[in-house]
Amino acid sequence: MKTAKYNQQLISLDQYNREDYQKLFDDGKKGMLTCSVCGGPVRLYLGIKDKPHFYHRLSSKGDCSEQNEFSPSAPPSEEVEYIERNGFRIPKARSITAEAEKEEKFIFPREVKIPLPFNPLPPAKPGVKLNYLKQLKEAAIHFDGNQEKAVVSTDGPLLILAGAGSGKTRVLTARTAFMIEEKKIDPGSIMLVTFTAKAAAEMKKRIALYPGMSPAKVNQLIAGTFHSIFYRILCFHDRENWSSDKLMKKEWQREQILKEAGRKLQLDEKEFAYDLALQQIGLWKNTMIMPREVKPESPWEEKVALLYKDYEAAKDRQKLFDFDDMLLGCYKLFKEKPEILESYQNRFQYFLIDEFQDINKVQYELMKMLSDKHGNVCAVGDDDQSIYSFRGSDPAYLFNFKSDFKNIELILLNQNYRSPHEIVETANTLISANLTRHEKEMRLSFLVNARQ
Ligand SMILES: Nc1ncnc2c1ncn2[C@@H]1O[C@H](COP(=O)(O)OP(=O)(O)OP(=O)(O)O)[C@@H](O)[C@H]1O
Ligand SMILES: [Mg+2]
Incomplete structure (x- = not known):
């Protein structure tokens, strides 16, 4: 017999993966295989004398005839033809170029999930009064x-x-x-921020394509990453201390300072994970935890906290700074010189x-300060879509936004x-398992000839 019942499924050896025969054999011995016709226990024969097949465990019981679901569709078995030659009976030759029988893997049936019915969102209301929206539509x-609501709600x-x-x-x-x-x-009073230089350039490029926009207008916008924007502010007010030759651009420059500090603590360069220590220090800095405020949670963090102190001191001595210092430096500048902060509050x-989900504490505080007016x-x-938690970003600020800013529109x-549709459905299923998230089930929309 080529068929049997296994795990409440009907299986056929013709369609079963050969690599799994051994498991079938073992499970047959455990009584997990039954005859697809009479329901009695069967086992898998795996020997050299015969082809693999199922047989009844009790030898007295013959094979049940295979009248089951597989039979009608099973390909007819090929009759072997013989010829007589020199008194020998040999099988008739067949062309070796004939296509070998494909062995298909048996796929267990799956429950089909019926996707949500597709309900497209209604288009924006007809008869828009606003000129520019009309121009956008015409384009x-x-x-x-x-x-559309988000495009036109500009205040608050x-x-x-x-x-x-x-x-x-x-x-x-x-x-x-x-x-x-x-x-x-x-445009000079608008600040447009994102997280990578590439994304910022892409945004400017998109804006320049809209009706009425010109490169001159786009260039007046203050658009860039948090670092680029706040570094410009710092340089403007304190060029000497923040000149770019003092920036430790490369990871190895920061690691070098850290390793010097590590030598004092007798940390083995080969065994201690300096790269992770640097990451941890970055996380503390971005969450605005200064060296003396660190509360280590493990012996490893205790060591990193000591390194953090030395790292900051060495940087100050050498008048160097890293990328995280740019944002902290700007925050300090605004706190120490409220008149400077006010001038920017008036300007922007x-x-x-x-990508607000990627914002970290120092960035969030800077935005709050600047937009206060x-x-x-x-x-x-x-x-x-939050991806920078290892350096202090936290989608919780999306939730905080609701309480920190008054009368928000959502x-x-x-x-x-x-x-x-399939990708959207699968993504929805996956992310719905996240414990803290805003509920926003995605729907699919169909579009033709969309323009950026
Ligand atoms: N109403 C619309 N009609 C037609 N095309 C649209 C519409 N809205 C967005 N698109 C198109 O959908 C694509 C995705 O848009 P966009 O990049 O702005 O999405 P996003 O939410 O910022 O994506 P991500 O999560 O990757 O940042 C773009 O090609 C955009 O032009
Ligand atoms: Mg986007």
């Missing part, structure tokens, strides 16, 4: 209802919570163009921050414009 730049704190591919960056860039063109807001009236902060993020974008 084939469309928005769904929630996206706005939190846009959205999933991947839901048009977050598109909304931010269109909102910037809308503010400049429709609301006639001075609108803040737009992409006008309160026009638009934070766009997806707590499911807009959800849950329409995915980038990926096919």
Whole structure:
């Protein structure tokens, strides 16, 4: 017999992976195989005398005839033809180029999950009064209802919570163009922040493509990463202490200082993970925990805390600084010189921050300080996409935003414009297992000829 029941499934040896025969054999001995016809116990024959087959454990019982689900579709077994030659009976020759019988792996049936019915979000309301929105539409730049709301809500704190591919960056860039063109807001009063230089350049490129925008207008925007923007501010006020030749750009430069400190503590260079220690120090700095405030939670952290003290002292002696110092330095500058802070509060009236889930404490505090006067902060993020927790970023700031900024408007974008339905469904299933997250089930949207 070629078929049997195993784990309540009907299996056929023809379709079963040969590598798994041994397991079948063993499980047969444990009584886990039964006859697909009579239900009696069977075992798998694995020998050289015969082809593998199932047989009844009780030898007195013959094979049951295989009238089961596999039989009708099973390929007819090939009859071996013989010829007589010189008194010998030999099988008839067959071409060796004939295609070998493909051995297919048996796939257990899976429960089919019926995807959610597809309900596209309604398009933005017809009869838009705003000129610039019309121009965007004419340029084939469309928005769904929630996206449009996010584009035109320019004043006050706005939190846009959205999933991947839901048009977050598109909304931010269109909102910037809308503010400049429709609301006639001075581009020099808009700060547009993101986390990588590449993303910042991409945003500027997208903005320049919108109707009415010109490179001159885009260049007036203060757009960049937190580091680039705040470093410019620091340099402007204290060029001598923050000149770029004092920046430790490379990891090895920082490691060198750390290793010198480690030698004093007799830490073996080969055994102690200096790279991880540097990461830990970065995390403390970005969460604004100064060397004397560290509360080590393990013997390893105790050592790193000592290194942290020495690292900072050595840096100060040599008048060097690292990337994390730029943000802390700016924070210190604003705290120590409120008049400087005020001048920037007056200058920057609108803040737009992409990938807000990646913000860390010092960045968050800086944004809070700067926006304190006008309160026009638009934070766009997806707590499911946080990737920089190892250096202190925390999607909890997305949640804090709701309490730290008064009268916030919350807009959800849950329409995915980038990926096919299966990917969106699978991603939803996976991330729904996260314990702390904003609920924002993603839907799929279909689009044709979308423009950035
Ligand atoms: N309403 C819309 N109509 C047509 N295309 C859209 C719409 N909204 C967004 N898109 C397109 O969907 C794609 C994803 O948009 P975008 O990059 O802005 O998403 P995102 O939410 O910022 O993604 P990520 O999570 O990767 O940062 C882009 O190609 C964008 O042009
Ligand atoms: Mg984006």
